[in-house]
Amino acid sequence: MLCDKLLKLSDFDYELPRELIAQFPAAARSASRLLHLDGTSGELRDRRFCDLPHLVNAGDVLVMNDTRVIKARLAGRKQTGGRVEVMVERVLGRDEILAQVGANNPPRAGSMLILADAVKATVLERRAELYRLRFDECSDVFALLDRHGSVPLPLYIARNAGECDAERYQTVYARAPGAVAAPTAGLHFDNALLAAVKARGVVLAWLTLHVGAGTFQPVRAENLAEHRMHSEWYSLPQATVDAVNAARDAGRSVIAVGTTSLRALESAAAAEELHAGSAETRLFIVPGYRFRLVDRLITNFHLPRSTLLMLVGAFAGMDNIRRAYRHAVESRYRFFSYGDAMLIERQI
DSSP, X not given: OOOOTTOBGGGGOOOOOGGGBOSSOOSSGGGSEEEEEETTTOOEEEEEGXXXXXXXXXXXXXXXXXXXXXXXXXXXXXXXXXXXXXXXXXXXXXXXXXXXXXXXXXXXXXXXXXXXXXXXXXXXXXXXXXXXXXXXXXXXXXXXXXXXXXXXXXXTSXXXXXXXXXXXXXXXXXXXXXXXXXOGGGGGOOHHHHHHHHHTTOEEEEEEEOOOGGGGSOOOOSBGGGOOOOOEEEEEOHHHHHXXXXXXXXXXXXXXXXXXXXXXXXXXXXXSSOOOEEEEEOOOOOTTOOOSSOSEEEEEOOOTTOHHHHHHHHHXXXXXXXXXXXXXXXXXXXXXXXXXXXXXXXXX
16 A cells, blocks of 8 residues: 555545435436536536547547355354344355355354254354355355345445346346356446447456455544555456557557446556456555556546545545545436446546
């Protein structure tokens, strides 16, 4: 982390009326609003997300996260009777997961959980705040979760997941199962909009970063130099490396769809040159960070005091972000996962 030690958590707070937290997706994916921020001039423009094909140019590369959200939430009980809720953090193998386990009394290694009245899971060990669990008689953990789990909507969506969420809390290009939260900037794209962007001569490129439940964990350290970022796995294919390098060589824009795509790209370029492959990232981006690759960012509006708000503050400049968020509140934009979007030009 490149971090000014004087940065405080309270520097990233703002007031948000609760009624602006979107509880349902827009009627159509591309019907969301789009706040366009130029990080250098500070100019703000109110647009629609369907305007995006007119805001990109031939030769630009749009980098998208193709992770697929799994049904990561399982309700159940201990063998002794106490209620538990399991929230998958990561799939470890064909029958094992790393998970948060909510219970009045933490389960012990060797104890049994009975989930969805159908599945038995053994607690193998505790790893800090997480637990390693093994499902009994399971050969495909993804299939098990699909049958017995539910869509893990964020806590600020104050309702149970419904049938619509199985489709709408998933990008249309989701392919690689493993995320427990959606890369929400991608939720605004439908197939028609992707085709329109591609028809403009924009190159569509893909990577995978499996969003973990840690993305919802609050930052507890007031001094940001003391914050430890959660780890997330990503994979960057050679085809995407080639597309990004070609755009940079031609003087075109590299556009990250979502903070997850940006973090994966910037992590893979930590040694100044972009490399294909898979790795874990704990990259924590705060104001003062020097961006290596990404020129423009498509993102949703983020929670107060969150690492994602710090990231966009680093990308656009905190004064610009504060002003943009004030404008969004005054203009009644919809916030967070099912809310509206921003297109941010990096501050130069």
